[in-house]
Amino acid sequence: MRVPLVDLVAQNTETADDIRVAVDHVFETASYIGGSDVGAFETEYAEATGAGHCVGVGNGTDALELALRAAGVTAGGEVVLPANTFIATAEAVSRIGAVPVFADVDDEHLLLDPAAAAAAVTSRTQAVVPVHLFGQVAPVGALRRALGSSDVPIVEDGAQSQGAESWDGRAGSLGLVSSTSFYPGKNLGAAGDAGAVTTDDPEIARTVRLIASHGSERKYVHELVGFNSRMDSLQAAVLRVKLRHLADWNRRRRVAAARYGALLEGVAGVRLPSSAPGNLDVWHLYVVRVDDRDRVLARLNEAGIGAAIHYPTPLHLTAAYQGAGLGRGSFPVAEAAADRILSLPIYPHITADQQEFVAEELAAALL
């Protein structure tokens, strides 16, 4: 048996017919940029997240850069973000010429620790970025409270959390502005690169649209220096079909997560992930923690199981960000987790047999 980390081919069998019709329509109308599917997807995705506005863009990294720029982040400013996230969170900050300021995460959920984030805020801080990692909603309400009277904007990185909810509300509607990615392997994935920015603030939405389209709302009238990051009509057409499946796919991920929980409950030596109270997790990743992780990972991979690590190196220890001079010991929780985390395969179409095989192999590797 082979169990990939994600199975996009299985997903395709469910959507292929509808996607073919949708893609044909784009070619028939030949509106490849800014076609009706882009506007329709923006409306539908805004509705799905509960945000007032959605702007479709080229990818998730651009989406975060655009969200930060629209929130007022400028060259030389500081942006607080968690030490363990995908590097794109920090890249979006660096591309503006602003400085990523890392903060540690909480040990239970590996999400930005509100107290640590608040402690990292200075007079130069222009935004704080909670990342809704692994499909969990980061505690944005607690973060807002920890930030106290400071009016520093909260910009969500929702690349891993489409459809996730918490007591605070839905991911993508909790900060001043939010970004997401539709990279194919995300819970809602395009057939290539795409991303989106969501916000309740019409001015922020307008600014994002402006920057992402050469600073121009009307052809050849350029209000500011922008760049080009638009969502392709083809990607919007694909995403509209898949958005109709998102709630069901997220439900199936929750079933799969519960099944792993039951299968691994009695297995010694494995720490299971948990959902925070009030959190309706969408299980983008199922991340356990084990000792001797590299050996366990190698053994699972040899057995045909696509287990992986998200992410092997906290950002302050990567070559890309070592210039900040933060060594080992700077963020103990993120560093300790990086040595033990192990992502097991999870996706809506994973079967009970596949999960039993993963659980058996993991238990055997831990003996």
Ligand SMILES: *Cc1c(COP(=O)(O)O)cnc(C)c1O
């Ligand atoms: C995938 C991802 C991104 C970047 O998205 P792209 O579409 O690949 O540019 C940003 N942040 C996080 C947390 C991600 O997982």
